[in-house]
Amino acid sequence: MKKITISDIAKEAKVSKATVSLVLNNKPISVSDKTRENILKISKELNYIPNSIARSLITNKTETIGIILPDIVNPFFSEIARAIEDTAGKLNYNVMLCNSDNNVIKEEKYTKLLVSKLIAGTIFISGGNSKKSLEILKENGIPVVFVDRYVEPFRDYSGVFCSNSEGINEAVTYLYNKNMKSIAFVTGSMELETSKLRLTAYAEITKKLKIYDKSLICESTYSIEGGVAATEKLLSSNKKIDAIIYCSDVMAFGGIKVLKRKKLKIPKDISVIGYDDIFFCEYVEPELTTIRQPIYEMGKEACKLLISIINGKTVNKKINLKSKLIIRGTA
């Protein structure tokens, strides 16, 4: 079957396509009430759905927003995507999903695809050095809202972020007060702003407490595999480690796997703290102690902000939410 078009309605109503179009768009036209009602009745009977693409071509934009994110399988990103889509749907926007895999080339390819589809704006969760993609979006006048991570040199862009220092301060201080002085820190890629900020927060508080030890810092990727690799590396150094703070929960899950394999008891032999508070934290055993980010709220606020910018109601705005230590079973 072919899509129901204005032609089908015109044929059925025995009027011209122009008449149908004017009636359906509620434009001035001198037709009898009977004809008008008949056209509306037929369009309803045929389940006619207007072609929003035609309108897009006139306005030069669609009611579609893009989401560029590293990987929807990571629950942190699926929760953000869900919040964005919920919020967009309520405002009659659609979302196009793009997984960059932290790959700059893929990110650029998707950026161009989104531009060619005349998206109204995009939520951008950078997977690394996203300068080129952001330049393309800028050149094409497409509004961007960052979530979770800034990208240099676009620091003035709108975005929704969660402060990194409070949660890390709380976590390190909590461990320190339990007499754990040898606290390892597993960060994500140093290309990402969040990794840098979290490492800075860790360095500041550990230096203040005089327990800073550079050899306990390990850079990895925000993934289960990244957590596995970093933990193996830390353990292979044979240093005494009281606790490990991972910069994402999925990293911590990978780490816990390695620690259990090495017959280390959590939290008796070693404490573990994650980051994000994805919903799975409560379903591992022991439940994961973690630094909570208000994930759903971050996505929701980002989407509201983007649509407000698209409609010219907001210019640049930054929303800063707070992180917080949630104590459960692993520390």
Added chain:
Amino acid sequence: MKKITISDIAKEAKVSKATVSLVLNNKPISVSDKTRENILKISKELNYIPNSIARSLITNKTETIGIILPDIVNPFFSEIARAIEDTAGKLNYNVMLCNSDNNVIKEEKYTKLLVSKLIAGTIFISGGNSKKSLEILKENGIPVVFVDRYVEPFRDYSGVFCSNSEGINEAVTYLYNKNMKSIAFVTGSMELETSKLRLTAYAEITKKLKIYDKSLICESTYSIEGGVAATEKLLSSNKKIDAIIYCSDVMAFGGIKVLKRKKLKIPKDISVIGYDDIFFCEYVEPELTTIRQPIYEMGKEACKLLISIINGKTVNKKINLKSKLIIRGTA
């Protein structure tokens, strides 16, 4: 900044818009090589990205496919969505993501939105009685591929499914051979084809083994909360239960939570088997024994099938993959 258009290139190259359009689309036109090269050079310098929407209006379809699914936060669906998007991206298609929340009204709203955006086709993971949505898609000539679940009366549609009986037979027989005769079964909503098929498989094998007991069957929803509620209900009956088979892993996670709260040891006091084999199964403790579906492959095959149908290369086709018991720590 405004989107770079053909006008910008024309202005810069000091030629007409028509000339730019003909050169960029590689259409016959008598211009000097110098002019042609200059136009190409400028379009590259300006990072010009053609407007694919304009082309869509002529062909009456876009290179965009829709995914309608219950909830992207459920790892089963996020893995399927990821596979679809990976496969679509390679074939230069975009995906639009729609979460139905198993809500028929939301499903319909999204279906209409997708139709109005001239999507080329849609992958449909039904959240219940989706008859109306599927009729709308049919009336508008939009190809549909089902994943995981049929919807009546559209049984002849293309789709990718995973057989339900092998895995359940394996699971029940495995438990039976370990001398567990009182095997509870927690299904999803009976509005879904998968729930019905899995229950049928369970009933057949338990009747064959003469251990069928209707009071051990509990209908719930495919969610953590659904698993919690069903398990509480089963335990409140005070019947002896040797094992529980849950029709999804997230349900099993919810169930394990309740069992642990009731101080039941898994698998010593009670065995647990899940369904799906989402990647988190290996990160709970004990690791979840489950009936594996090849989730990524299901999404990948569905996307390939849909695009093949869109391009007129396939008509109706069903792909049936196999389920399989994966023995880990909970049974």
